[in-house]
Amino acid sequence: MAALHLATLLEAPGVRVVGLAAPEIDRSLAKIMATREIEEMATEALLAPGALDAVVIATPTDRHSELASLAVLAGAAVFCEKPVTRTLAEAEHLAALAARFRAKVAVGHVLRYFPEYEAARRQVATGRIGTVGICRLLRANTSPVARRPWYGERARSGGVLLDLAIHDLDWCRWALGPIRRVFARASGPEEQRVVAVLARHTSGAISYLDASWRAGHFDSRLEVCGTEGIYCAEHSGDAGFCLVPVHAEAASYLPSEADGSAGVDDPYRRELTEALAWFAGGPAPRAVLEDGIEALRLALAAEESIAFGQPVELEDPR
Amino acid sequence: MMRVGLLGCAHVHAAHYVAALRAGDIGARAVALYDPDSEQAAAFAAAHGLERATDAASLCGAVDAVIVVSEHSRYVEMVQSAARAGLPVLCEKPFGASLGDLRTLLATDVWCSVAFPMRYAPPLVRAKAMIEQGGLGELVAMSGTNRGSYPGGFFGDRARSGGGALIDHVVHVADALYVLSGLEYETVYAEAGRFRNVGDVEDVAQVLATTTSGAFASIDSSWSRPAAMPGGLDFQMTLWFERATLHLDGMARRGLVVAADGSIDYEEYGRGVNEAMLSAWVRAIESGAAPPIPALDGARATELALGALRSAETGRVVDLAALR
Structure with a gap:
């Protein structure tokens, strides 16, 4: 995500990129840094008090809490990739710190900016499909573990629930309201885990999600059923586009491209642009710290349900 | 030509079976009907050209085999009537509207096959043959849907149906997964609601x-589709195995028809699953073979549905062994 966010920052009017801190810099990032003369800096120097106005955090999940806290202490606004932190204790600590320093913290729940999910929420909000009874979602991807081994350590990444399922749980909350109960099951090895999450909204609506790190390629779907109609959509990023190589091992010679949806609808650019506008005094973006924390609570409740084999009631669902 | 009688006609599939027997070269015809609701019986008999019997015993005396397609709550009395007459039965699902009915049906001494037509859907037949070769490894998880619209009639009356969307549609996917994997169910949890009232x-x-192997299996059995939705009834399963993922669509064998006014509809092609199921049922009766879909299989899938209903009511995970 770092290269994508950096590209947005470089195009954003009124934004100067001071520097970038990372333990490892991959090829795509190195190329942008070289051509745009971006300085590589130590974390301590970058997050020194008063050094900058805002920070984008796109590290492995287990570092979000420490870096976001440092940024808040340094007086910077924060855009943090989802999940907001790895644990609820970290999230609550960050919330207390942000409240004390009146810091703005936006969270990268990008699904709120994907056009098919915006449209789905609109069908609900305008009453076009009536009262929602049940909603079914799917999010499947290839396992990220081989390329980025930290994803395979649940203590660091939170696994498939905090990588994939948290997107849909956040969207369900955003579109269908608070969730009061979660039940979940999981199967398969950690690096190719399949999870099923069943959520009950305070409205009475039911949401069901299949999420897995076991797919051959990325796939997402949703169907929302209401008393007056249903809305169904599949992944907008691949809508109308399908490239099939002649040879199975062809990946090496095919032209590479970023996520297709980034090119057309730019949900990643829009979420960060809205956060930057908020930092500059504009209205809040769609997902702020409280939303990030609620989504984390839901994903962790699902993990707890899996561990104990029982439904988990959410206290004070928001 | 085998003479088939209907015991009851309230179930939506009654008309489908009569039509499938008439259209196919199955070697059987629906000829007579008994339904204790005389108004219902008169209308159905007239619409389908069937004789009307005055009671179950006289119907059983006039036919070679019976199909039980009454309200769910009458299955026990209907199957027992056939048992007394020594007739072979095809019993519509679910196999009992309650755990008590299920036990009684299982204990009834009768040649009885259960109506799970999706077993004959070509993608499922092909998947079963592939899975049996063993190359896919163990089942990791399954996610299935059997969504449709509210069927109306007695289905909304719990006293006669035993339950709603959980009782109507869970059994088909539950049976299909059992047939494909041979796996038994251990626990069930369900969330259910009433949104259209x-x-x-x-x-x-x-x-x-x-x-019992530790895999999970999810089933969306909702009547969530609008009543007039073309192709609204679905049957899909995603099966994650250790070495491959299988996506099955039991309703995929259909073409799209667009009318002059732009309205769309789907037309099934090829041999329908009801025809295939009825054909196998008739062949088994004629050859003296065992029921193609034994009562125990009906009970297994129905137990999962009834367990899900209990879970939805209590909010707890139901241990299926404790229901037996």
Whole structure:
């Protein structure tokens, strides 16, 4: 995500990129840094008090809490990739710190900016499909573990629930309201885990999600059923586009491209642009710290349900 | 030509079976009907050209085999009538509207096959043959849907149906997974709700079960589709195995028809699953073979549905062994 966010920052009017801190810099990032003369800096120097106005955090999940806290202490606004932190204790600590320093913290729940999910929420909000009874979602991807081994350590990444399922749980909350109960099951090895999450909204609506790190390629779907109609959509990023190589091992010679949806609808650019506008005094973006924390609570409740084999009631669902 | 009688006609599939017997070269015809609701019986008999019997015993005396397609709550009395007459039975699902009915049906001494037509859907037949070769490895998890619209009639009346969307549609996917994998169910959890307020039953429901092997199996059995939705009834399964993922669509064999006014509809092609099921049932009766879909299989899938209903009511995970 770092290269994508950096590209947005470089195009954003009124934004100067001071520097970038990372333990490892991959090829795509190195190329942008070289051509745009971006300085590589130590974390301590970058997050020194008063050094900058805002920070984008796109590290492995287990570092979000420490870096976001440092940024808040340094007086910077924060855009943090989802999940907001790895644990609820970290999230609550960050919330207390942000409240004390009146810091703005936006969270990268990008699904709120994907056009098919915006449209789905609109069908609900305008009453076009009536009262929602049940909603079914799917999010499947290839396992990220081989390329980025930290994803395979649940203590660091939170696994498939905090990588994939948290997107849909956040969207369900955003579109269908608070969730009061979660039940979940999981199967398969950690690096190719399949999870099923069943959520009950305070409205009475039911949401069901299949999420897995076991797919051959990325796939997402949703169907929302209401008393007056249903809305169904599949992944907008691949809508109308399908490239099939002649040879199975062809990946090496095919032209590479970023996520297709980034090119057309730019949900990643829009979420960060809205956060930057908020930092500059504009209205809040769609997902702020409280939303990030609620989504984390839901994903962790699902993990707890899996561990104990029982439904988990959410206290004070928001 | 085998003479087939209908015991009851309230079930939506009654008309489908009569039509399938008439259209196919199955070697059987629906000829007579008994339904204790005389108004219902008169209308159905007239619409389908069937004789009307005055009671179950006289119907059984006039035919070679019976299909039980009454309200769910009457299955026990209907199957027992056939048992007394020594007739072979095809019993519509679910196999009992309650755990008590299920036990009684299982204990009844009768040649009885259960109506799970999706077993004959070509993608499922092909998947079963592939899975049996063993190359896919163990089942990791399954996610299935069997969504449709509210069928109306007695389905919304719990006293006669035993339940709503959970009782109507869970059994098909539950049976299909058993047939494909051979796995038994261990626990079940379900969330259910009433969003259209049809009758006094649940119309949306999501089931999340486990198998004794540790896999999970989820089934969306909701009546969530609008009544007039073309192709609204679906049957889909995603099966994650250790070495491959299988996506099955039991309703995929259909073409799209667009009318002059732009309205769309789907037309099934090829041999229908009801025809295939009825054909196998008739062949088994003629050859003296065992029921193609034994009562125990009907009971297994129905137990999962009834367990899901209990879970939805209590909010707890139901241990299926404790129901037996």
